Amino acid sequence: MGSRSQDQLRLEEPEMIRKQIADLIRRGLEAAQQAGDLPSFEIPAIIPVTLGRHAAHGDYASPICMSLARVLRRAPLSIAQAVAPHIPATEMVRQVQVAPPGYLNFALDEGWMARQVPRILEAGERWGNVNLGHGARVQVEFVSANPTGPITIGSARNAVLGDSIAAILEAAGYQVEREYYVNDAGSKVRHFGESILSRYAAHFGADIPFPEQGYPGQYVTEFAQKAAETFGRSLLDMPRDAAVRQITEWGVTQVLASVREDLADLRVHFDTWQHEKDFYTGGLFDELMDKLRAGGYVVEHDDAVWFRHPALKKDAVLIRSPRVIPNPAERPTYLASDICYLWDKLVRRGFERAIYVWGADHHGDVPRVRAAAQALGLDPKRLVFLLYQLVTLRRGGQKVRMSKSSGEFVTLRDLVDEIGPDPIRFMLLTRTMDVKFDFDLDLAVEQSDRNPVYYVQYAHTRIAGVLRTAVQRGFDLSQPGDPALLTHPSELALIRRLLTLPEVIAVAANYAPHHLTTYAGELASLFHAFYHECRIVSDRPEEQELSRARLMLSQATKSVLARVLHLIGVDAPERM
RNA sequence: GCCCCCGUGGCUCAAUUGGAUAGAGUAUCUGACUUCGAAUCAGAGGGUUGUAGGUUCAAGUCCUACCGGGGGUACCA
Structure with missing residues (x-):
């Protein structure tokens, strides 16, 4: 590099x-x-x-x-x-x-510590960077929710974890790409498409049966309405298969547009959107099947194709079968896609590491993908699976069981509209991903002003306020103060913490973004304590120099707070 | 049955990945604004880290068994 x-x-x-x-x-x-x-x-x-x-x-x-x-x-x-x-x-x-x-x-040495303050200020948004990655290219693939409906609170945890981890890895010297994997080839999207088609038909008084594993949500009916406006009756006049295919493709596009928008309002953005379907149009699947077959990792019986590997406890995992898909040439099972995908990530696109952010309910798939990598001659250590425990939702003390296929769920959209992205992001990042997240909706909404995020943001705005006051009273903030004057215990405690940011980022880069929320809270607390014990903007002539030093410290703190908040995707406001 | 995660003050969670006296928030109680933002600060009480063993200089952290909670375990994704 x-x-x-x-x-x-x-x-x-x-x-x-x-x-x-x-x-x-x-x-x-x-x-x-x-x-x-x-x-x-x-x-x-x-x-x-x-x-x-x-x-x-x-x-x-x-x-x-x-x-x-x-x-x-x-x-x-x-x-x-x-x-x-x-x-x-x-x-x-x-x-x-x-x-x-x-x-x-x-x-x-306290003097040395204080002398770092102007350096922190000068480094600005770069302060805290550590070069652990040496420019290595890594990919973080996250959210990747089935494009069959709106983003839910469950996916929100995935989204903020993935996005923050990506930002932290960048701060840790990696070259990071953020990707959303679009599962547009499986049976779920087909059921989704069939669901829309059924409602669409009903709109015109025609009867196409609603699929057994369909999506009953109200949004499907709304999609059908829109489809009716877009296509007129034309889909009713074509063969069923073609109609399903067309409305599915259209529906996925619709969903992805709203997914993109919902996530953008949570300040989550992607560099690339990888479509599962693309693996089956370029011959990649056949190529990899040949490789696996040559290695003896494929068994076939009853027209079905299975993957087997000594590392797997199960005898074999299905890759494709005519009983799953009537036309298996069109599409195998999802393991087949996972195999293509890992090859695509590690070989075709050459990432040194591929990071998967998965809900814990997918933990059973980890050994299969690892084994597949091994079977293809790739080092399975280049695949990193981050499994976060699921979010359980509580409303009025009652547990809400969420799923798009049941039609019962709380959308990210609703929550973002109600309490905004900052409390959601901060809250979801206060815990390790190993513990399940009990999200109390009533509490989240009602007590949103007691969310710890406001404590941190308040420290930031408080500093902004102090700086405004200082300017009004004639201080020139661009003029550095004398660090040697920073000797008060609360000043030194604050500086100590400012200096540990690189270490915090290094620890957080081990896929543990919650360290940043903890750190932000500690830093805010130390600033508040400093504020109470030390007068920053003084009118006394003999304290002008001291004021300038403290203003410098305040500016450095503000800069670090903003940096940390930005790493977790939270706004650092000047006023609130 | 098998696999994964969790069990830490009343409640919700941390603990720089094996380091010294286990820390925050919340709740309860007590105090602090005639000058910079009180959405703040200071102080107090509250613990055998689920139980029992083991590994070593050192265990909340690692190993084994058990108890309790959650999730997974389809020719679904």
């Missing part, structure tokens, strides 16, 4: 203080060995460094000496004492302390 990634490495990676401290420890270990204070041994490739949880433990701590104890056959405390004096002095670290049973504790 040439010079750009070199640049990033030099400029951005050291922003992770943890990394720098790990380097210091490594150099300390080397020096201790050279000085003969420690015997010769191989220094571990990764040196663990964590944030100190208590002020007494310093800002960062490493338990490395505990794990070295076994190798060196020496007490961890004694190892730590041997290393500590050899850790090179830097302006970043004020002191290194050894604490039982063998921790190395690092306290950052």
